[in-house]
Amino acid sequence: xxxxxxxxxxxxxxxLAWLIADEELLGVFMGATGAGAEDLRxxxxxxxxxxxxxxxxxxxxxxxxxxCTAHDLPCDAPMRARAALPGGAEVHWT
Numbered sequence: 001x002x003x004x005x006x007x008x009x010x011x012x013x014x015x016l017a018w019l020i021a022d023e024e025l026l027g028v029f030m031g032a033t034g035a036g037a038e039d040l041r042x043x044x045x046x047x048x049x050x051x052x053x054x055x056x057x058x059x060x061x062x063x064x065x066x067x068c069t070a071h072d073l074p075c076d077a078p079m080r081a082r083a084a085l086p087g088g089a090e091v092h093w094t
Contacts, residue, residue: 005047008084011077012050015057016040018067025063029056051085054078 019026020040029035033052035043043049057063057078068075082088 005084008081009047009050011073011081012047012054012085013044014071015067015078016044016050016053018070019053019057029053032056048086051082051087054082054085058082 019029033039033056039049043053057067064075064078067073068077
């Protein structure tokens with residue numbers, strides 16, 4: 001089950017703030033995405049950008065655990081939020 005789009009965007013924004021607070025991980029995110037400081041500011045209002053933040057987080061289980069622990073969330077919360085944002089529909093191969 002996925003989250004509602006509004007709560008998914010809120011969780012994406014929380015994740016972005018968490019990412020910004022970690023200089024090392026923020027550098028990895030910016031290097032991987034090519035995002036700059038202005039992109040972070042404008043992206044905070046863009047559901048597709050917040051989806052990319054969650055995509056990045058979901059690349060590493062340790063990052064997911066750290067984020068969820070820091071915010072007292074179940075470890076599947078980022079995945080459920082990602083599913084509710086643009087491009088998050090599950091792929092069906094049949």
